[in-house]
Amino acid sequence: MRSKAELESAIAKGGRAALVINARSRRGRRLYGRARRMLREAGVDVVHVFPVTDPTRLRELFSDVLALEPDLVVVGGGDGTVAEAVGHLAHRDIALGILPLGTTNNFARSLELPMDLPGAVRTLAVGEPSGGKVADVDVGWFESTGDPQGEGPAGDREHIFANMVSLGLSVQVAEKVPHALKRFLGRPAYALTAARLLPGHRAFTARITIDGETRELATHQLNIANGAHYSGQRIARDASPDDRLLAVYRLGDERRLRLASATARHVLTGQWRSLDDDAFLTTGHVEIETDPPMRVDVDGEIRGTTPVSIRLRGNALRVIVPQTFVDT
Structure with a gap:
C-alpha cells in the first residue's frame, strides 16, 4: 500500500x-x-x-x-x-x-x-x-441472519457498508417510496411515504449489547451509523466517518407520535447535537437482537434479518475529500 x-x-x-x-x-x-x-x-x-x-x-x-x-x-x-x-x-x-x-x-x-x-x-x-x-x-462491517449475499471468495467484502444499518420504518419506506415521486420531489418523497406508512407500523423491542452490557428499548426506528448523515441531515455535529465510532441511536420510542417528533428534532437540531448526548451510544462493536425479528437495511439494501452483529473497520477506505476535511 x-x-x-x-x-x-x-x-x-x-x-x-x-x-x-x-x-x-x-x-x-x-x-x-x-x-x-x-x-x-x-x-x-x-x-x-x-x-x-x-x-x-x-x-x-x-x-x-x-x-x-x-x-x-x-x-x-x-x-x-x-x-x-x-x-x-x-x-x-x-x-x-x-x-x-x-x-x-x-x-x-x-x-x-x-x-x-x-x-x-x-x-x-x-x-x-x-x-x-x-x-x-x-467503514462498517456487518453480519446478519439469513443474508442471501456474503458467501464465496469475496464474501468478506460483501459485508462492508459505507454509511448506515437501519431497522424499522425506514425499511418499509425505502421499499414503498414511489420512484416517480422520488424523481420529482427528491428527499421530501421519503417523508411523505413515512407519514403514509406510520399509522400501520408496529413498534419492536431491541436488545443492544455493547461491551457485554445489554440495553433493552422499544422503538419504531433504530440506526447504527458509520457516517454522519441520515436522510440527508446531519445526525450530530461531531459525527464523522473518520471518528473510529459507530453511533447507535433510536428515533422515538414505541409511540408513533414520538417517532414523528424525534424525526423532526433530528432534522432541526442534528447539526447542534453531540455524540456525547444521551441519545447516542458509541462503540466499535455492537450486537442487536429484536422482538420480533426485523429486516436489516444496509445502505438501502435489505440484507437478512436480526440478530445482526456490526463492527467498525477504521481507516479502511481511501477517498478524495476537500482540503478542509479533518483526516485523523
Missing part, C-alpha cells in the same frame, strides 16, 4: 482513473455527458467509462474496473452506487472519488463534499489549488 501522499501524487500526475456512473440515478441520467466533459477539463484522465443502466450488474462491473488497476475510481450516483463501490475499494490501494448524483447522498455529505457537480469535480482535481486530498476513513 502506498502512503496517502504517494497515492495523491500519482493521481495528480495523471494516474489511471476509471469512471462508474449510474445513468439511472436521479441526476446521473441528466448529467452523464456533462460530468465526463467537466472531468476531462479538470485534468482528471479517465481511461475508461462504465455507464450503468442496470444496477443489478454493478457487482460484476466492478470486477472489470479493478482489472484496470486504477489509482482512482470516480463514482457518479446515489448512496446505493457509492455503497457498492465502497465494498470493492475498501482495503485497496485505490482512491474513491464521488460525484453525488443521488437523492440523499448521505455518505458524500459525511465526507463534506460539495453537492453541486462543478464543486465535486474541482475536489477530484488533486494537486490543483482548489482540489482535494486523499484521506482514509472508516
Whole structure:
C-alpha cells in the first residue's frame, strides 16, 4: 500500500482513473455527458467509462474496473452506487472519488463534499489549488441472519457498508417510496411515504449489547451509523466517518407520535447535537437482537434479518475529500 501522499501524487500526475456512473440515478441520467466533459477539463484522465443502466450488474462491473488497476475510481450516483463501490475499494490501494448524483447522498455529505457537480469535480482535481486530498476513513462491517449475499471468495467484502444499518420504518419506506415521486420531489418523497406508512407500523423491542452490557428499548426506528448523515441531515455535529465510532441511536420510542417528533428534532437540531448526548451510544462493536425479528437495511439494501452483529473497520477506505476535511 502506498502512503496517502504517494497515492495523491500519482493521481495528480495523471494516474489511471476509471469512471462508474449510474445513468439511472436521479441526476446521473441528466448529467452523464456533462460530468465526463467537466472531468476531462479538470485534468482528471479517465481511461475508461462504465455507464450503468442496470444496477443489478454493478457487482460484476466492478470486477472489470479493478482489472484496470486504477489509482482512482470516480463514482457518479446515489448512496446505493457509492455503497457498492465502497465494498470493492475498501482495503485497496485505490482512491474513491464521488460525484453525488443521488437523492440523499448521505455518505458524500459525511465526507463534506460539495453537492453541486462543478464543486465535486474541482475536489477530484488533486494537486490543483482548489482540489482535494486523499484521506482514509472508516467503514462498517456487518453480519446478519439469513443474508442471501456474503458467501464465496469475496464474501468478506460483501459485508462492508459505507454509511448506515437501519431497522424499522425506514425499511418499509425505502421499499414503498414511489420512484416517480422520488424523481420529482427528491428527499421530501421519503417523508411523505413515512407519514403514509406510520399509522400501520408496529413498534419492536431491541436488545443492544455493547461491551457485554445489554440495553433493552422499544422503538419504531433504530440506526447504527458509520457516517454522519441520515436522510440527508446531519445526525450530530461531531459525527464523522473518520471518528473510529459507530453511533447507535433510536428515533422515538414505541409511540408513533414520538417517532414523528424525534424525526423532526433530528432534522432541526442534528447539526447542534453531540455524540456525547444521551441519545447516542458509541462503540466499535455492537450486537442487536429484536422482538420480533426485523429486516436489516444496509445502505438501502435489505440484507437478512436480526440478530445482526456490526463492527467498525477504521481507516479502511481511501477517498478524495476537500482540503478542509479533518483526516485523523
